[in-house]
Amino acid sequence: MHSSPDNPLLLRIVDDLAGPGWSQQSVFLSPTLTEELAQECRARAAAGELAPAAIGRGDRQQVEEGVRGDYTAWLEPGQCAPGDAWLALMESLRQTLNRELFLGLEELECHFALYPPGACYQRHLDRFRDDDSRTVTVVLYLNEEWQPDEGGELRLYLPGGRAHEVMPQGGSLACFMSADFPHEVLPASRERLSLTGWFRRRAGKPL
Numbered sequence: 200m201h202s203s204p205d206n207p208l209l210l211r212i213v214d215d216l217a218g219p220g221w222s223q224q225s226v227f228l229s230p231t232l233t234e235e236l237a238q239e240c241r242a243r244a245a246a247g248e249l250a251p252a253a254i255g256r257g258d259r260q261q262v263e264e265g266v267r268g269d270y271t272a273w274l275e276p277g278q279c280a281p282g283d284a285w286l287a288l289m290e291s292l293r294q295t296l297n298r299e300l301f302l303g304l305e306e307l308e309c310h311f312a313l314y315p316p317g318a319c320y321q322r323h324l325d326r327f328r329d330d331d332s333r334t335v336t337v338v339l340y341l342n343e344e345w346q347p348d349e350g351g352e353l354r355l356y357l358p359g360g361r362a363h364e365v366m367p368q369g370g371s372l373a374c375f376m377s378a379d380f381p382h383e384v385l386p387a388s389r390e391r392l393s394l395t396g397w398f399r400r401r402a403g404k405p406l
C-alpha cells in the first residue's frame with residue numbers, strides 16, 4: 200500500500216509529533232468502521248479470546264490487576280475486514296511518519312483492549328527497560344457516546360508537571376512518542392474498549 204500524502208489528519212499527527220510530541224484527534228475514524236472494530240472486540244471477548252494483560256516482558260511477565268486490569272488480544276493481518284482496514288490506515292501513517300520525520304518505523308504491533316468497569320492501568324511508559332523498539336504509541340477508542348462523568352480518561356503526563364486527559368470517545372485517537380510520555384488509564388464506570396498500537400523500530404537501534 201502506498202502512502203497518502205494528502206490525508207490532512209495524518210499530516211496533523213505528524214506536525215504534533217514533531218512539535219509537542221503528542222496528538223489528540225477527536226474525529227479520526229468513521230463511526231461505521233469504529234463500530235465494526237468495537238463489534239470485533241466484543242465478539243472476541245464473548246469467545247473468550249481476550250487474556251488478562253501482563254506487565255513486564257519475557258520471564259518477568261506477570262498479571263497484576265491493581266496495576267493493569269485490562270484484557271487484550273492481538274490484531275493480526277487477515278483476521279477480519281475492519282481490522283485489515285485499520286491496519287491499512289496505520290500503514291499510511293507509518294509511511295507518512297517515516298517520510299516526514301525519518302523515524303525509521305518498521306512495524307506495528309496492535310491489540311484490542313477491554314477494561315471492565317473499575318479497571319485501570321497505573322502510570323507507566325510504553326517502553327521496556329531492556330527493549331527500546333516501541334517508538335510511537337497510537338490508541339484508537341471504540342466507545343460509543345462516552346460521557347465525561349464516566350471516567351476512563353487517558354492521562355498523559357506532560358513536561359513541566361502538567362497533564363492532559365483524553366476521553367475515550369469512539370473514533371478518537373491519541374498518539375504520542377512512546378519514550379517521552381508517562382501515562383495512565385483512569386478507572387471508568389462502564390466497559391472501555393480500545394485498539395492500541397505501537398510502531399516499532401528494530402530492537403536495539405540507536406535513537
Ligand SMILES: O=C(O)CCC(=O)C(=O)O
Pocket residue numbers: 312320325338352353382383384393395
Ligand atoms: O487505552 C489507553 O488509553 C492507553 C493504554 C495504554 O497505556 C497501554 O496499553 O499501554
Ligand SMILES: [Fe+2]
Pocket residue numbers: 323324325382
Ligand atoms: Fe501505555
